[in-house]
Amino acid sequence: MNQHRGTYCRCTTVQNYDYDEAASKLKCFRRWLENNISRLPHQKIGGSVAFCDCELALIQAMSTVLPDGVLTEDVPEESPDSKAALPNLMTIRPSGARRRSKAVS
Numbered sequence: 001m002n003q004h005r006g007t008y009c010r011c012t013t014v015q016n017y018d019y020d021e022a023a024s025k026l027k028c029f030r031r032w033l034e035n036n037i038s039r040l041p042h043q044k045i046g047g048s049v050a051f052c053d054c055e056l057a058l059i060q061a062m063s064t065v066l067p068d069g070v071l072t073e074d075v076p077e078e079s080p081d082s083k084a085a086l087p088n089l090m091t092i093r094p095s096g097a098r099r100r101s102k103a104v105s
């Protein structure tokens, strides 16, 4: 149940939001967060609940509704390291450069 934070949290510094701040960031009701806290990613620090940006982003993703047909492509073509996708120049051979050696008689 307790997943390691490293699986989703990319925070380099601690920046947490309480219920009110999280609700205001998500534009949802604080009460909704409180009522659903057991199934929402959050931190429990002492008796308090806190959220970081990543947890708010997860809640946002969990709450996103995408009707059918909104996205036509399921898999976004993303190639951050497109260097590997460059054509391999070594395999390209010049064509039509064949030379006939003349036999001198």
Ligand SMILES: [Zn+2]
Binding pocket: 008, 009, 010, 011, 052, 053, 054, 055
């Ligand atoms: Zn985080």
